[in-house]
Amino acid sequence: MSIDLANETDVEVDLEELHDCAAWVMQDMRVHPEADLTIAVIDEAAMEVLHVKWMDLPGPTDVMSFPMDELRPGREGVDPEEGILGDIVLCPTVAAKQAAEAGHTPAEELLLLTVHGILHLLGFDHAEPEERKEMFGLQRTLLLTFLARRPATVRITPPTGE
Numbered sequence: 001m002s003i004d005l006a007n008e009t010d011v012e013v014d015l016e017e018l019h020d021c022a023a024w025v026m027q028d029m030r031v032h033p034e035a036d037l038t039i040a041v042i043d044e045a046a047m048e049v050l051h052v053k054w055m056d057l058p059g060p061t062d063v064m065s066f067p068m069d070e071l072r073p074g075r076e077g078v079d080p081e082e083g084i085l086g087d088i089v090l091c092p093t094v095a096a097k098q099a100a101e102a103g104h105t106p107a108e109e110l111l112l113l114t115v116h117g118i119l120h121l122l123g124f125d126h127a128e129p130e131e132r133k134e135m136f137g138l139q140r141t142l143l144l145t146f147l148a149r150r151p152a153t154v155r156i157t158p159p160t161g162e
Contacts (some may be wrong), residue, residue, distance in 0.1 A: 001023060001026055001027075001031070001033050001035075002024060002034075002036045002037070003022050003026075003036075003038075004036075004037070004076075004127050004130065005018060005019055005038075005041075006038075006041065007041040007109075008040060008042050008043070008046070008094060009041055009042060009043045009093075010091040011096075013090075013107075013109055014037050017041075017107065017111065018039055021092075021114050021146050022031055022037055022039060022118060024099050024142075024145075024146045024149070025103070025114070025119075026077045026085070026118065027119045029118070029122060029142075030073055030099075031071060031073065031074065031080055031122070032074070032082045032083070033068060033082040033113075034082050034087045035071060035080075035082065035083060036083075036084045037085045037087075037088070037121075038086075038087045039088045039114065039117075040088070041089075041090050041091075041092055042089055042091060042132060043093070044093050044094065046096065047060035047061060047064070047091040048060040050064055051064065054066075058090050060094050061091065061094060061111075062090070062091055062094045062095050062113055063088060063089065063090050063091070063095075063113040063114075063116055063117045064088070064089045065086060065087070065089075065117045065118075065120035066086050066121075067086040067120070067123075068085065068087070069081070069085070069086075070123070071085050072078050072122055072123050073122050073123075085121050085122075086121040088113075088114065088117035088118065088121070090110055090114070090117070092106060092110060095110050096109070111132055111146070112143055115139050115142050115143045115146075119135055119139055119142075122127055124138070
């Protein structure tokens with residue numbers, strides 16, 4: 001599995017932690033071991049350009065996902081497809097604002113957004129209530145399982161009821 005990361009900001013971001021989280025999620029979701037993922041950390045101005053161009057929405061956002069080969073989670077007894085999972089773009093300053101509102105650290109918010117972005121790449125969405133319940137439940141389980149396997153340096157309490 002290839003996970004390429006780039007921090008294009010002056011904000012300090014633990015790329016190794018993001019890599020480990022992404023690798024954990026991809027493994028747990030049974031993504032093909034040769035699948036490729038790119039994670040870019042960008043500033044608000046660059047994120048706003050992407051947000052307007054691709055979503056036709058003003059202002060920067062926290063995370064955007066750009067699927068490539070429309071890979072889906074693997075299933076028991078079925079070999080996962082090989083290919084390019086896609087790109088995730090994170091904005092750490094937007095994430096920091098959300099983290100403050102949610103009561104956890106910016107690093108924790110970036111982990112949450114990484115899981116969220118990968119789920120979008122795997123075809124999950126949250127536009128409808130049932131989709132939202134499924135995606136956010138899975139997001140919570142994946143993140144908490146990842147954090148439980150890590151040293152006690154990072155703790156997060158994801159929002160409930162989403």
